[in-house]
Amino acid sequence: MEEEQEDLPNPNQASEKTLDAASRKHAAMLERLANRKQSLSSRKPSSDSNPDSFESTHSFLSRFSQSKLSIDSDLSRSKSKSDLDRVSISISDLEKLVAENSYFLPSYEVRTCLKTISDLKQTVENVTSEIVPKKKFGFKNKKASTGFVPEIEPEIQAFEQEKPSYPIRELPGFREKENEVLVKEFEGSEIGEFTISDLNFCEVRLKGCLRALFVHRLRNCKVYVGSVFGSVLIEEVEGCVFVLASHQIRIHHARESDFYLRARSRPIIEDCNGVRFAPYCLSYDGIERDLREANLEEETGNWANVDDFRWLRAVQSPNWSVLPENERVGGVTISNLDE
Structure with missing residues (x-):
């Protein structure tokens, strides 16, 4: 009879094993959550690693406005094709800026920024046609044109x-x-x-x-x-x-x-x-x-x-x-x- 009792499972030991298993599962879950949080944090661009990333629409629009004013100023001072080439590069950088930050911008702001960039490109074309004359075709009775x-x-x-x-x-x-x-x-x-x-x-x-x-x-x-x-x-x-x-x-x-x-x-x-x-x-x-x-x-x-x-x-x-x-x-x- 005593041997048979020794073979029977101890309820207290089973309970302790269950608690240990639950604790291990809980700890593993917390570890996974911590790793996931750390992974997501590492994916998020920081202001140190990416200076063109913005935390708010307001800060982005402020930067966009400053860049646009700078381009307008450069355009007004452009006297040669090389000047206009530099302006075109600035416009391309501004366009890239909008694309990189469009994930958090309202659609209206994205549309407005793209329209501004399109207008800047058109202005560059207009100024180019005035600074860089078109090649003459040599046709007679053709009205003169600036571009x-x-x-x-x-x-x-x-x-x-x-x-x-x-x-x-x-x-x-x-x-x-x-x-x-x-x-x-x-x-x-x-x-x-x-x-x-x-x-x-x-x-x-x-x-x-x-x-x-x-x-x-x-x-x-x-x-x-x-x-x-x-x-x-x-x-x-x-x-x-x-x-x-x-x-x-x-x-x-x-x-x-x-x-x-x-x-x-x-x-x-x-x-x-x-x-x-x-x-x-x-x-x-x-x-x-x-x-x-x-x-x-x-x-x-x-x-x-x-x-x-x-x-x-x-x-x-x-x-x-x-x-x-x-x-x-x-x-x-x-x-x-x-x-």
Whole structure:
């Protein structure tokens, strides 16, 4: 009987073991929580390790405002292209600052800051056109101009605000065509503004230099353009392919279209979806001369630096992408305009 009693479990010992196990689990849990807290703290950027990180919207806006005033001051004193290059670097730094701190800023403040940066870039372009004269084309009877931006600004504003006074119907161009190849070569005094609108399943070939190009309501079209030393404004296109070189490119309401671009400034998209971008790939006899005279002979890489004005987050916009190399056209030649 005594041996049998020795074999029976001791209730007090079992209770002590249970308490020990619970204590160990509790201690382990506390240790995990402490490690997790330490890990999260190490991830949080500190003011010492990252001077551009801010604890509040107020402090960020104060820094942003100071940087903007400094850029304005530098712009007012700019006398050469090297001065403007330094200003452009400051603007890029300011843009990076907004992206790095957008995670805690209200969306309204992000939008306001990006609009300010866009205005600063436009001002730099305006001042550049005044300080650095455009190369002379040598065409006769051409009105003198201080730069491409001031000349086309009224058209840009009318296009974006959809004013009834927008002169699209008054400009020369191709309109209301279907299943046609439309060809135009610009020479001498013909250089100017051109419009393409209301086309379906057409191919457009524009050879030479243009001052501005307006594109409106195209479906399943291919558009090949030599060089534009002003702006290209594109609206309401779907299923199209564009190959063009221009100083400034703005794209509105585009769907499932590919753009092969060479641009002096970053292309701008708004209210677009499924648009893809690749480098310029057009060739024809004399294109090197046209690109050189329009100051577009160098590849800037801006075709891949697209600004989506409807996407204010720091991450990549889902509305555009880089066209995969295996899906790009090898090159487009329009030397023989009759073919």
